[in-house]
Amino acid sequence: MRHPQGGERRPWRFGLLTALAVLVVMAVVVSVAAAKPTARGATVKVGLITKDATNPFFVKMHAGANAAASKAGAELIYAAGKSSSDNAGQITAIENMVTAGVKGILITVADAKAENAAIAQARAKGVLVIALDSPTSPTTAVDALFATNNFNAGVFIGKYARAATKGRKVTIAMLDEHAGSSVGALRHNGFLKGFGIKKNDKQIACVANGGGQQTQSQPAMENCLQKNPNINVLYTINEPSAAGAWTALKNAGKKPNGVTIVSVDGGCAGVRNVRAGIIDATSQQYPLRMASLGVAAVVKFANGGAKASGYTDTGLNLIAKKPLKGVPSKSVKYGLANCWG
Amino acid sequence: MGPTGTLQLVRRVITAPTVGPFIALVVTMAFFSLKTDRFFQAENFSLVLQQVMIVGVLAIGQTLVILTAGIDLSVGTVMALGQVIMTKLAVANGVPALPALLLGILVCVGFGVLHGGLVTGVRLPPFIITLGTLNIAFALTHIISNDLTFTGLPKLELFWGRTFNISGTDFTYGVVLMLVLYALAWYGLNQTAWGRHVYATGDNREAARLTGINTDRVLLSVYTLAGLSYGIAAWLLIGRTQVGDPNAGQTTENLDSITAVVLGGTSLFGGRGTIIGTLIGALIVGVFRNGLTLIGVSVIYQYLVTGILVILAVSVDQFLHRRSG
Amino acid sequence: MNSPEPILEARGLVKKYGQVVALNGADFELYPGEILAIIGDNGAGKSTLIKALSGALQPDEGEISLGGERIHFRSPRDAQRAGIETVYQDLAVAPALDIASNVFLGRETRRRGPLGSLLRLLDKRGMRREARRQFEELGIGVQSIGEAVGNLSGGQRQGVAVARAAAWARRLVIMDEPTAALGVKETGQVLDLIKRVRERGLPVILISHDMPHVFELADRIHIMRLGRRVAVVTPKTHTMPEAVAIMTGATPSELDNALTKERSAE
Numbered sequence: 035m036r037h038p039q040g041g042e043r044r045p046w047r048f049g050l051l052t053a054l055a056v057l058v059v060m061a062v063v064v065s066v067a068a069a070k071p072t073a074r075g076a077t078v079k080v081g082l083i084t085k086d087a088t089n090p091f092f093v094k095m096h097a098g099a100n101a102a103a104s105k106a107g108a109e110l111i112y113a114a115g116k117s118s119s120d121n122a123g124q125i126t127a128i129e130n131m132v133t134a135g136v137k138g139i140l141i142t143v144a145d146a147k148a149e150n151a152a153i154a155q156a157r158a159k160g161v162l163v164i165a166l167d168s169p170t171s172p173t174t175a176v177d178a179l180f181a182t183n184n185f186n187a188g189v190f191i192g193k194y195a196r197a198a199t200k201g202r203k204v205t206i207a208m209l210d211e212h213a214g215s216s217v218g219a220l221r222h223n224g225f226l227k228g229f230g231i232k233k234n235d236k237q238i239a240c241v242a243n244g245g246g247q248q249t250q251s252q253p254a255m256e257n258c259l260q261k262n263p264n265i266n267v268l269y270t271i272n273e274p275s276a277a278g279a280w281t282a283l284k285n286a287g288k289k290p291n292g293v294t295i296v297s298v299d300g301g302c303a304g305v306r307n308v309r310a311g312i313i314d315a316t317s318q319q320y321p322l323r324m325a326s327l328g329v330a331a332v333v334k335f336a337n338g339g340a341k342a343s344g345y346t347d348t349g350l351n352l353i354a355k356k357p358l359k360g361v362p363s364k365s366v367k368y369g370l371a372n373c374w375g
Numbered sequence: 376m377g378p379t380g381t382l383q384l385v386r387r388v389i390t391a392p393t394v395g396p397f398i399a400l401v402v403t404m405a406f407f408s409l410k411t412d413r414f415f416q417a418e419n420f421s422l423v424l425q426q427v428m429i430v431g432v433l434a435i436g437q438t439l440v441i442l443t444a445g446i447d448l449s450v451g452t453v454m455a456l457g458q459v460i461m462t463k464l465a466v467a468n469g470v471p472a473l474p475a476l477l478l479g480i481l482v483c484v485g486f487g488v489l490h491g492g493l494v495t496g497v498r499l500p501p502f503i504i505t506l507g508t509l510n511i512a513f514a515l516t517h518i519i520s521n522d523l524t525f526t527g528l529p530k531l532e533l534f535w536g537r538t539f540n541i542s543g544t545d546f547t548y549g550v551v552l553m554l555v556l557y558a559l560a561w562y563g564l565n566q567t568a569w570g571r572h573v574y575a576t577g578d579n580r581e582a583a584r585l586t587g588i589n590t591d592r593v594l595l596s597v598y599t600l601a602g603l604s605y606g607i608a609a610w611l612l613i614g615r616t617q618v619g620d621p622n623a624g625q626t627t628e629n630l631d632s633i634t635a636v637v638l639g640g641t642s643l644f645g646g647r648g649t650i651i652g653t654l655i656g657a658l659i660v661g662v663f664r665n666g667l668t669l670i671g672v673s674v675i676y677q678y679l680v681t682g683i684l685v686i687l688a689v690s691v692d693q694f695l696h697r698r699s700g
Numbered sequence: 701m702n703s704p705e706p707i708l709e710a711r712g713l714v715k716k717y718g719q720v721v722a723l724n725g726a727d728f729e730l731y732p733g734e735i736l737a738i739i740g741d742n743g744a745g746k747s748t749l750i751k752a753l754s755g756a757l758q759p760d761e762g763e764i765s766l767g768g769e770r771i772h773f774r775s776p777r778d779a780q781r782a783g784i785e786t787v788y789q790d791l792a793v794a795p796a797l798d799i800a801s802n803v804f805l806g807r808e809t810r811r812r813g814p815l816g817s818l819l820r821l822l823d824k825r826g827m828r829r830e831a832r833r834q835f836e837e838l839g840i841g842v843q844s845i846g847e848a849v850g851n852l853s854g855g856q857r858q859g860v861a862v863a864r865a866a867a868w869a870r871r872l873v874i875m876d877e878p879t880a881a882l883g884v885k886e887t888g889q890v891l892d893l894i895k896r897v898r899e900r901g902l903p904v905i906l907i908s909h910d911m912p913h914v915f916e917l918a919d920r921i922h923i924m925r926l927g928r929r930v931a932v933v934t935p936k937t938h939t940m941p942e943a944v945a946i947m948t949g950a951t952p953s954e955l956d957n958a959l960t961k962e963r964s965a966e
Contacts, residue, residue, distance in 0.1 A: 130668035151617040213522030568808035575794035582792035587806035
């Protein structure tokens, strides 16, 4: 048997080819992506980590942080989980940002507890960690929390829903996001308090996980309707969720006008839905404020100022088309003027 | 070894199937080292190893399975289930740490045995089987944990997260375990008869049977060992996150483990590939994620690059496969 | 008639796959020291027959005897232990492994001592040495025994498979289409190899479509049709066209002629 020719050169050639291909791909992608000027030297680096990169709330937060950073002459490094419950992705992002030399990290934690170890390590290295929007458990796990008072956000819309259905029999559906979401728990419980009922009240027909997004909320609502077609009060954790649930109601032939739908967010799309009568009332929050306050706090710390601490309420207003007695609210016009996204 | 011996050795090294991925890794590292001086530091390397650790260990099991021309889609969720069992038993049910850990690992091994049994006994395709167990494990994870995150874990469970110091840099024990496991897997695949049988079975199951290999036993052992690696990964995950997290393992772990195997040059058709290649593949992804953040590029691009690399790697593998087929 | 005892014998083998009857009461004898060719049209049952003899499948009915004793192979491994080696049509080599590994596939030797028994460490050097020795004895030239089989050409792979069978066989060798898809030169090499195997004292069962080769090599020719043996002829008593006629189901008169010749040859 003769010795084969060229046989052993094959893997070698393709090994080189692979390496060259990698080099080309990297060079192209990274050059394109890093087209923004990479500031060197003494520029302050600020890290922002959101739950995911697609929810309009986080998109706005990212944009706001970008704007605040460039105004302050700082560099923003951004990362997000692959989904709203991607803890591992957030942990990796925290570690890498610390190595990248950020002075502070702003983070909307996917889970109230799972990120704490990584946050503690970051803080031990002198990095300021501020939680935005979602509190950690315990709250002392981070240096500071800039957030909406999510509990009150729930209370406001709970009160409104109660007033809107006064005297009528109610069948309530509640669309939360994943368990472990601190924001979800706060708003949910706030709604219960505002509405004046306890956790296992018989009037609550359905509690489901709509994932805080439109595509998941639609089937969740469809299942709730299957369970009880007489739902006339719908609590949703945020406006994308409300939009999905509304589609489910429409497709089921229900008169959405007969259902009192309340939500939280106050995004421009959501306020427009209030104007259109799709959502009856929404608690408006201010992610731009969270982002800019956060960036400012990090820059201040970087320039020798004190570390931010404690809880800073970033504001909350109830936006409703039809004001009701005993429930203070602002008009749709106000909502549109102050909305985000 | 005379001059011809050395030449043969050099030739053997250059033509080794891991050369491609290795060069890719070196090039990637060189690239980031040039772009930022924060990359090429012992501390950063320790970090990358820690970030790669979980997927790295999962990928050991995935490599074994893919070498037999199978695939395991349940990797991440089985690990999550193991991790939830380990933590819940210790925190909520007062079970001592060691039995809780062993029980969690045992459950993961159980899934492995189930996979192996279905592949050899009922002859279902691994894709379908593990698609089913992926969902079963996912459901069990949420049912058992009641969607709670468990904290306040006993020391033994957190062991692999502990660090030791080498000339000023901290390394975690977990990383050491990962490297030890890779060494063991390398030994098994390259220095024992079993390893050769794995390759033969993966290349052509019927042909391997005809040469006298007990292919059923080989496949069962492969899937069982894979389950074991998922169980160990669960323990490592606890050490890293320090919580029992019901949402773990759902997003990236399943596909990342396959990505690592593919980037490492192992063929999805089975019978061809190396375990060291998988480690390199996992490192490539980890280095990218780390490097991109260090130079300030949004991590979203990491997915773009990973996707392109995977297609490249599979194309190269196809090309090789067709040429010598 | 002074025929020695057959070394391998089968009676009434039946194998069904659902409705398809692959073996329909097939008989078989192999005598010591001979090269026996099995020919037959597609679907005649040749591959099924040898798979039954090599332990690759279990017949539904019938009995097989080796050296006069009834045997029952439950796996290819059982046949190998009994000294029967087989080269299958698809070769059964693992391309990712090297030549030596393939020769020892399924029968690897371990290092002596605790390294081998406890750690299961392979004796790679020993296996390579032994494989090289076997190849030299069989007259096959191989420059690198550490070459991955996947890098070899089809003919070279065939050579590896044949050499593997020749190296291990203690009682007989079965080959299913060993020269299919080979070039002229390589075919010649494999045919030489088969002769050398016989010179070692091992009988060879050979399935082939290649009539010239069959008539060049075989001592006897076992003809199958529709799952059973229809005739056994020799190159001395029959011509190629006659053998083909029997194989394809010739007209009764042609068949009669052929069979008469066969009977008078015994």
